[in-house]
Amino acid sequence: MLNPPERNDDANLPTAARDDGTGAEVPLSVYDLTVAYHRKPVIWDVGFDLPAGQLIGIVGPNGAGKSTLLKAVMDLIPRASGRVRVFGDTYRENRHRVGYVPQRESVDWQFPVSALDVVAMGLYDQIGWCRPVRKKHREQARDALGRVGIGDLADRQISQLSGGQQQRTFLARALVQDADLYLMDEPFAAVDAATERAIVEILRDLKERGKTAAVIHHDLQTVPEYFDHVVLLNMRVVAQGPVSQTFTQDNLQKTYGGRLTLLDEVTEAMRRRESSL
Amino acid sequence: MTGEPLVAWIGQMLPLGFSWSWGLDGWIVVIGSLAAVASSLLGNFLVLRKMSMLGDAITHAVLPGIAVAFLLTQTRSSPAMFVGAVIVGLLTAVFTEWIRGAGGVDEGASMGVVFTSLFALGLVILVQTADAVDLDPNCVLYGSIELTPLDTVSVGGRDVPRAAVVLAVVTVVNALFVLLFFKELRLTSFDPALATTMGFSSKWMHYGLMILVSVTAVACFESVGSILVVAMFIVPAAAAYMLTDRLGVMIAISVALAIVSAVLGHVLALSVPAWMGYRSTTTSGMIAVAAGGLFFAAATLGPRHGVLVKLVRRQLLSLRILCDDIVASLFRGEELEQPPPTATWLAGELFASNWSMKTALAMLRRRGEVADQDDRLQLTHVGRERGQRLVRSHRLWEQYLVDRAGSGAERIHDQAERFEHFTDRNLRDELAKETDTPVEDPHGRPIPDES
Numbered sequence: 001m002l003n004p005p006e007r008n009d010d011a012n013l014p015t016a017a018r019d020d021g022t023g024a025e026v027p028l029s030v031y032d033l034t035v036a037y038h039r040k041p042v043i044w045d046v047g048f049d050l051p052a053g054q055l056i057g058i059v060g061p062n063g064a065g066k067s068t069l070l071k072a073v074m075d076l077i078p079r080a081s082g083r084v085r086v087f088g089d090t091y092r093e094n095r096h097r098v099g100y101v102p103q104r105e106s107v108d109w110q111f112p113v114s115a116l117d118v119v120a121m122g123l124y125d126q127i128g129w130c131r132p133v134r135k136k137h138r139e140q141a142r143d144a145l146g147r148v149g150i151g152d153l154a155d156r157q158i159s160q161l162s163g164g165q166q167q168r169t170f171l172a173r174a175l176v177q178d179a180d181l182y183l184m185d186e187p188f189a190a191v192d193a194a195t196e197r198a199i200v201e202i203l204r205d206l207k208e209r210g211k212t213a214a215v216i217h218h219d220l221q222t223v224p225e226y227f228d229h230v231v232l233l234n235m236r237v238v239a240q241g242p243v244s245q246t247f248t249q250d251n252l253q254k255t256y257g258g259r260l261t262l263l264d265e266v267t268e269a270m271r272r273r274e275s276s277l
Numbered sequence: 278m279t280g281e282p283l284v285a286w287i288g289q290m291l292p293l294g295f296s297w298s299w300g301l302d303g304w305i306v307v308i309g310s311l312a313a314v315a316s317s318l319l320g321n322f323l324v325l326r327k328m329s330m331l332g333d334a335i336t337h338a339v340l341p342g343i344a345v346a347f348l349l350t351q352t353r354s355s356p357a358m359f360v361g362a363v364i365v366g367l368l369t370a371v372f373t374e375w376i377r378g379a380g381g382v383d384e385g386a387s388m389g390v391v392f393t394s395l396f397a398l399g400l401v402i403l404v405q406t407a408d409a410v411d412l413d414p415n416c417v418l419y420g421s422i423e424l425t426p427l428d429t430v431s432v433g434g435r436d437v438p439r440a441a442v443v444l445a446v447v448t449v450v451n452a453l454f455v456l457l458f459f460k461e462l463r464l465t466s467f468d469p470a471l472a473t474t475m476g477f478s479s480k481w482m483h484y485g486l487m488i489l490v491s492v493t494a495v496a497c498f499e500s501v502g503s504i505l506v507v508a509m510f511i512v513p514a515a516a517a518y519m520l521t522d523r524l525g526v527m528i529a530i531s532v533a534l535a536i537v538s539a540v541l542g543h544v545l546a547l548s549v550p551a552w553m554g555y556r557s558t559t560t561s562g563m564i565a566v567a568a569g570g571l572f573f574a575a576a577t578l579g580p581r582h583g584v585l586v587k588l589v590r591r592q593l594l595s596l597r598i599l600c601d602d603i604v605a606s607l608f609r610g611e612e613l614e615q616p617p618p619t620a621t622w623l624a625g626e627l628f629a630s631n632w633s634m635k636t637a638l639a640m641l642r643r644r645g646e647v648a649d650q651d652d653r654l655q656l657t658h659v660g661r662e663r664g665q666r667l668v669r670s671h672r673l674w675e676q677y678l679v680d681r682a683g684s685g686a687e688r689i690h691d692q693a694e695r696f697e698h699f700t701d702r703n704l705r706d707e708l709a710k711e712t713d714t715p716v717e718d719p720h721g722r723p724i725p726d727e728s
Contacts, residue, residue, distance in 0.1 A: 038381075071470070074473075074474045075473075076470055076473055076474065095474060095475070095476065098474065100470070100471055100474045102468065102470050102471060106468070106470060107467055107468050108325075108327075108467070111325060111466070111467045111524075112325075112518065112521060112522045112523055112524045112526075112527050113463065113467060113523070113524055114522075114523070117463070117524075118467070121463075121464050121467070121468065121471065124460055124461075124464055124472075124475060124477065125475040125476060125477075127460070129461065129477075130457045130458065130460075130461075131460075132459075132460065133460060157522035157523075159522075173471075
């Protein structure tokens with residue numbers, strides 16, 4: 001059950017990294033990624049390639065480092081080591097092609113903006129510095145709200161939306177970004193059944209248009225139904241691949257079964273040693 | 278000043294009851310307004326970013342910057358003072374971040390450490406030099422807005438108070454900042470992570486805001502003092518937040534409130550002590566008091582968060598529920614073919630107070646839902662339809678709770694009693710569908726059709 005901290009199997013060796021630059025079409029390639037908070041690793045030696053044009057579930061227990069992984073990919077938090085390639089280049093170079101859907105709880109929903117304002121934020125990059133949001137942008141945002149099924153709520157202040165409607169607003173904002181790779185942090189968390197169906201619908205639509213979406217997901221029951229590919233994460237990549245082969249009882253047991261307590265112990269010892277110096 | 282006749286006319290028209298000199302009081306109001314507007318423009322974003330305390334910290338912490346710059350240059354108007362303040366202001370923001378990150382202390386504590394240390398350092402320097410130079414620690418802390426019209430510079434051949442010129446420049450700069458970066462400020466304040474992924478660095482917006490807060494604090498400190506400037510940053514913006522749910526409107530309201538508080542503050546400073554037989558009091562203090570009063574009014578009367586509005590809304594809701602209960606109760610009585618009840622009997626049955634029963638009945642009579650027959654209450658046709666809808670909702674809910682939610686039959690009445698008031702046609706149709714269109718509720722009573 002307990003795995004040593006060093007890289008342990010082929011699953012962790014991404015092809016793009018091996019073939020040195022031939023993976024230009026790989027939407028996201030992560031190699032040897034380690035992120036630490038206060039010297040304590042949150043994810044350790046993570047590596048994978050995401051297949052283009054598929055829906056990918058990122059699955060793992062609480063504290064497995066799923067959100068941290070997405071944030072580290074987008075340079076939102078510093079990496080201790082490792083390399084990230086987005087469509088064959090650095091994230092910085094290709095950030096226009098990446099759409100991010102943060103966790104719903106990450107923002108203040110009392111903020112004085114309407115749903116339409118929030119969706120229009122997805123266009124700010126395109127609008128550019130110091131230029132105002134124009135009518136055509138608002139029309140685009142209104143369309144996107146229509147696509148997620150809440151076009152009639154465009155002018156509501158966001159605290160007056162239900163949880164599901166707030167999540168849809170976030171998705172509409174990602175849609176107007178018109179990215180090629182979407183990174184979504186728990187879009188299915190605490191939403192009603194209708195919203196869940198709507199999100200699945202949107203994901204499938206994205207796939208149909210050749211987009212790739214990596215989605216942090218909690219509900220194991222629905223993984224085979226919603227996703228083509230799965231990355232099982234618990235501090236490191238336990239397994240990854242097509243759902244049919246990877247999403248097995250055995251792999252789930254490895255992912256959820258035991259915390260890597262020896263790893264915790266050694267890092268704790270390291271921390272104590274170093275802080276006493 | 279221009280338009281002397283006009284000014285004289287306004288002076289006559291205003292029944293102020295105290296002496297008012299436009300050359301002096303006029304400028305005080307202008308300077309107070311400029312300080313309040315410049316501050317509250319930025320204050321909106323301090324409030325929304327939940328950084329009000331950092332604004333507080335910076336306005337205090339700029340003191341050593343001012344003191345050192347003053348020591349070096351020996352003048353009060355020098356740009357060196359702004360430079361010194363900006364450096365220390367930024368250091369406050371950086372130190373706060375740093376102590377929080379490195380020390381694992383929470384933000385409030387690390388801010389408390391940084392700004393009190395810097396403020397104290399500034400005070401020490403100031404007191405040491407106060408004898409040697411013309412800078413009074415009291416003025417720095419509380420401001421001396423009453424004296425600002427005396428220190429003038431020549432602008433286009435006219436003598437204008439130096440403070441008014443400085444504050445006008447700062448106000449224009451802040452207004453341009455908010456206008457030009459409105460979109461960026463909105464995004465980085467609402468969702469800093471997304472902003473950063475889009476290349477609008479929320480860190481740089483943060484420090485840009487902090488620079489302007491420092492500059493504004495210095496520009497204001499001479500007039501209103503480094504303590505009261507905090508009120509100008511936060512209070513109008515916080516009040517505006519209670520009054521609207523649109524960012525642009527919030528900023529506009531905060532500016533209006535800032536001006537009102539400045540004017541009101543000076544008028545109060547002149548008039549209130551006079552009523553009590555004293556000479557006038559400090560204007561900057563009164564501006565802060567006026568702003569506080571406006572905030573209190575906004576908190577009480579605001580349409581979204583206002584206490585009064587909430588109270589009225591709650592009263593209206595409970596009145597509507599009582600109306601529902603009366604109608605439903607009359608409907609059930611008719612169903613059982615009981616004689617129509619009196620108002621007093623019904624009030625006792627529904628645990629309603631005399632007053633609320635009277636109000637509810639008045640409402641029902643006006644809407645033509647209940648009619649009087651001698652001293653008995655009877656449903657009209659319209660009222661019967663409303664009762665039918667309510668009873669249908671109630672019994673459908675009971676059926677649903679037993680059928681689908683697995684509740685015990687003895688506990689469902691109270692829940693259905695609550696839900697029936699919030700159930701519309703759509704929800705009733707859904708309920709009927711979910712429970713296979715029942716004709717009887719779990720107690721065996723008939724579920725009436727949709728009226």
